[in-house]
Amino acid sequence: MTALRLAAAFAPVALLLTATPVRAATCEEAFVKKGNAITGLRFTAAVTVADLPPAVAIGQMRGIAAGKGYDIMADEAEFGSMLIEQPMTGGARAFPIQITATQTGGIGTVVMEAKLRAGQSTKTELAMAEMCGMLNAIKGGKAGAAAAKKGATATTVAAAPVKISALGLSQQVSKDTERNAAGVLTRYKGKQFTVDGTVAYVTKDGNAFRIGYKVPNPWEQAIRLPNQAPFKTDIVCYMAPGQAAYSLQLKPDKAIKLTGTVEDFDEYKHVLWLKDCRPAQ
Structure with a gap:
């Protein structure tokens, strides 16, 4: 491969x-x-x-x-x-x-x-x-x-965070969803990603700050991949405790690179959530 x-x-x-x-x-x-x-x-x-x-x-x-x-x-x-x-x-x-x-x-x-x-x-x-x-x-x-x-009880050895753009991760998850949505959360949950992109929004969700990445729809992209899924998957990060000062300084279109762990996925709303996000070093 x-x-x-x-x-x-x-x-x-x-x-x-x-x-x-x-x-x-x-x-x-x-x-x-x-x-x-x-x-x-x-x-x-x-x-x-x-x-x-x-x-x-x-x-x-x-x-x-x-x-x-x-x-x-x-x-x-x-x-x-x-x-x-x-x-x-x-x-x-x-x-x-x-x-x-x-x-x-x-x-x-x-x-x-x-x-x-x-x-x-x-x-x-x-x-x-x-x-x-x-x-x-x-x-x-x-x-x-x-x-x-x-x-029989062995679990996969944790790997280093995968470095990927928000658009790249969105496209991969969307394609996996199109193939078989049942396997998406099994494939991604618990894995760490370092995702770079730009801020779509910052909001307070309970006690945590939630940051959405800006991901264009397929028809808005200047270059489309062959066989790309006809929809996008939004990438959302819930910031880790202690990240309030960082989160409050963000604004739409600001470049970000965050490392977090995949926690959940919604195949109908097309959203992938990461938790415990922190600025990548």
Whole structure:
């Protein structure tokens, strides 16, 4: 991926195990690349491990993925299914990674398929190293069960704030909303952003100061992105305690750069709220 580590989503096991070899193929040998950067790349990898129930495999994968900074979008360990995402950066959108675990005759199979968005790319060897590195860490038996128990409650390691413009963040959230609004808050909540832009308004909301960023509607923009959502998402910051003096000196059209944590989202009003905002250093 462009400036990305890599992610993975899974394909049917039959795609990888079309025959029953005498020796099971390694993850690297079974690795498959499809598509292209224009339409969207797909990378698929799989491993087989003895004595590996689906729930145990997914529990381990949660711990592995969280430790590497992937976002956990959905975790249905009892059904052998998980969806993770390579997090967005200031210059690249997040992309999904589905993980599927099955077991037949005591042998567990875990499949990952990374679905990059159109325009994203990465070298095949980097994708293979990332995906197989994760899959090859999965264990079976008692060691696997112990690792799954520990990984089942793992949370994603906090990353440094993503630096992005208010317009860029608005466009990304709007596009995510257009695709599937149900995943927006899961994807963004708890993440820190350093957002630069200009003030639309400053108001007092209870005990906190609320600052809105000026974000133009799509039809007001001088340059529009291809396939851009037909609406904007407003970006609003609730200032942290102790920021009254700073907030009271702001006025419309003043340049600002604030760091805050995403707290809430309204898919109908198209608003993303950040809390505990402070001027970026």
